[in-house]
Amino acid sequence: MSPTPDERDRIRAAMERILGGTPERSNGALTIVALSIEAGVPRNALTQRHTDLKNEFYDKVRARGGTPDSEQRLHKQVRRLKELRAADAEEIAQLKADVEALAGALQQATMENSHLRQQLADRHAVIRALPTQAPLGR
Structure with a gap:
């Protein structure tokens, strides 16, 4: 499955919603699964194609003083x-x-x-x- 042109934008927007505490599609957990659901992309989009966004998400979670749910x-x-x-x-x-x-x-x-x-x-x-x-x- 090839990525859609706006995939990175949707992931960044989903990141902001989750980190802002206003998820629309997911449970708002600080996980890649929740982020992929929130962005409407397959999980492997974050684990294979956009690893930089995955790492950025986890960096932002850590910077807030939180630990991602998966790490907990x-x-x-x-x-x-x-x-x-x-x-x-x-x-x-x-x-x-x-x-x-x-x-x-x-x-x-x-x-x-x-x-x-x-x-x-x-x-x-x-x-x-x-x-x-x-x-x-x-």
Whole structure:
């Protein structure tokens, strides 16, 4: 799709309306999507053909002391992902500790089983049964 001759003018006018707080077609968000809707142009017009206007829009948003909505969403997502990563690292550390404890218990049980098998093989050894525990809840 080729650009219309007045495309840049429509984008600049839309920029002024959004930054002035008087959008006519969009929700007025400080995003490229809202700007493209406001200007009546496809989004790729700003991301591919008129990147200078896209950058100008974001520069004006920053100059006003604001952060574009898309950037705010990304910062929020980065914070959430960092929190998830920290939680995952904590869980991994706990799982590693559990694996070590279970490996130790398995080794202990294997050694005890081996020892009991040796005693069983030796007919002269005295093996006595240990009392069993009653199941919990009785």
